[in-house]
Amino acid sequence: MKQNTGMRRVLVAVPSLLRQQYRRLGRPEAKAQRLLIGCLLIIGGLLGFLPVLGFWMIPLGIMLIGRDIPFVRRGTACILAFVRRRRNERNGH
Helix, strand or coil: CCCCHHHHHHHHHCCHHHHHHHHHHHCHHHHHHHHHHHHHHHHHHHCCCCCCCCCCHHHHHHHHHHCCCHHHHHHHHHHHHHHHHHHHHHHCC
16 A cells, blocks of 8 residues: 555654554455554553553554544544644744
């Protein structure tokens, strides 16, 4: 799957170990792993009030699942575009 420019910018900013894991999970044969890890992240995020787990896990899980489920991917793209527009408005761009 082709990466968009925004995701490339994010990947440049993360440590190389995370970048490698992202690329490994991005391969077509890792679909089952992506779905499993995405679901586990969402479930863990729902328990975000507990120590160690956090609500940050929910959007990460949704983005991971979105790589394989088109309607989730479209929703994620719309939300990211909205956040980008808001951030640009706030920064005066």
